[in-house]
Amino acid sequence: MTLVDRDRLGALLADEAERFRASHPVSAQLASRRGEHLVGGVPMTWMRRWATPFAITVERAKGSELVDVDGHRYLDVCLGDTGAMAGHSPEPTARAIRARLESGGLTTMLPTDDAEVVADELTRRFGVERWQFTLSATDANRFMLRTARQLTKRPLVVVMDWCYHGTVDESFVVLDGALTRSRPGNVGPAVDPATTTRAVPFNDLGALEAALADRQVAAVLTEPALTNIGIVLPDEGYLEGLVELAHHYGSLVVLDETHTISAGPGGLTGKLGLRPDGVTIGKAIGGGVPIGAWGLRAELADAIVADRDADLEDTGGIGGTLAGNALSLAAARATLTEVLTERAFDEMGAVSHELVRRERALLADHGFDWSVVELGARSEVRFVSPPPRTGADSARAADVDLDRYLHLALANREVLLTPFHAMTLVAPTTTLAHVETYLDALADALAPLAR
The missing domain is CATH 3.90.1150.10 (Aspartate Aminotransferase, domain 1)
Structure with a gap:
């Protein structure tokens, strides 16, 4: 060498x-x-x-x-x-943006038919049946973790040591020996993230089981392959084992495919035939226009909608005035159906x-x-x-x-x-x-x- x-x-x-x-x-x-x-x-x-x-x-x-x-x-x-x-300014996406600009109504707090098409396409690719839209993958991850805690009535989340999920407070952690610590450089955390989060090494099912065993973990949030600390690929069978362990201990599994969509149309979720409880994604699916999306299994989506203690329509901490806007969804429809095929x-x-x-x-x-x-x-x-x-x-x-x-x-x-x-x-x-x-x-x- x-x-x-x-x-x-x-x-x-x-x-x-x-x-x-x-x-x-x-x-x-x-x-x-x-x-x-x-x-x-x-x-x-x-x-x-x-x-x-x-x-x-x-x-x-x-x-x-x-x-x-x-x-x-x-x-x-x-x-x-x-x-x-998708490449800079792909023509189908640019055409959809121009059409939306010319027809008027970039954001209206009302749905367009593009939303259904994008949700159908994401369901086909990733397997989870109910979708919501945001302006970033960070928001998608934040809303997914809130939903998981509400559904399970559990306080904690598990993430991977040196993970990255956007600017999500709970994910800014690393392992210091066996202890979860705030990641170096974390700017002004509202609380010590070690109080909300347990970090485990990627590719270590034994450490994951130890973190789940007391049944206090609402969700395991992970990329199917780490991508922000260098690409770290999963061992054969690791992701399947992760899903099995989480479900055994009553925790939900959320796969963040924001970067790992590079693996294929449905990311590693689709490529490996995984069955998570939720999927988050952003960035690429809008062809350069800001968008994020989070998807849930149908029974979980139905449960959170039926939860009278969950304010999904106003001040419950989920959603946003510009989320699901007409421009983002027009761009996503064109990008997914005509560019990233x-x-x-x-x-x-x-x-x-x-x-x-x-x-x-x-x-x-x-x-x-x-x-x-x-x-x-x-x-x-x-x-x-x-x-x-x-x-x-x-x-x-x-x-x-x-x-x-x-x-x-x-x-x-x-x-x-x-x-x-x-x-x-x-x-x-x-x-x-x-x-x-x-x-x-x-x-x-x-x-x-x-x-």
Whole structure:
């Protein structure tokens, strides 16, 4: 295995940062101006996470490509961190948005026929029969956990160590030995999340059973594969065992497919034939328009609707004035039925698999014994081998400087990785020619590291 010389890595980082500054003068000027009235100089603080010295300012984006104000045309394998997994501005989605704009009524607090079509499609893909809509997957997860506690009359939830479910208070936890702790960096938690949540390691059914045994857990909330601490795939039989254990102890199972929909039209739920009690999803299904959705088994949905102590129509903590709006549902209908189709997922998976196959060969050629983990249209490099099996293992595999170098070097070679990960995401518009572009840029970035 080639070891990375840390002094050389530091020098390369400095060189790449200077190269970026020199080649992005307009973005630099705009970034400086934005600091006057935007917190951190960006409209949302996560945009500060890019490895570049300042954020690129976007001029336009289409398909799998993005152009900045300095005229650089990038291959985009970030795709809005899944929000644009359908590609930027897919024509069927854009057409549906235009039609909704022209007909009027973007939000009316009344249903349109698109809602039924989207709910039917989500039922077909994920198997749960009753759906509600939100503006984000975060809201979908929050509403699902509230519903689970109301239905079971239990106070606690279980999540995975180093999980991610948006900005859900209960999910910002990690394990410290055997104890659940608030995740480092958690901003102003209303309560210590250890009072609401038990964390367990992913792929550890024994730890899960211990957390469920006292029958105080309302729901187990998990991604079918971890995706925010590096992609951590489930062991064979793990998810089936999770569902069986949860149901044995009277807990509900909620699968968050927001990122793992990359595995196929119904995410890993559909791919593995899982039978959860609830599914949450967001981002990709709106084709770039904000939306989230949460689905329940029919008997659970009927039970919560019939619960006279649950205020679902006003101030019970579930819903929102803009949730289920006409624009979001028009976009979701077009995206699900015309863009992110079964055929599209087959083609995306084939392109991504070719990228992974050749990326692994490229890393081996340069002497790097790193893992490339594949999840349908999504893949990610981790700087260890074999791939991690738990969130904690994946967290320990992080290398901040090396990760920053790859992101910055690829940006200078006009390829945009997701800022939070060394991850690639393939859209229906990503081609084998784009794969060549990515691999050429990666080879050029790796060469000086391997000297």
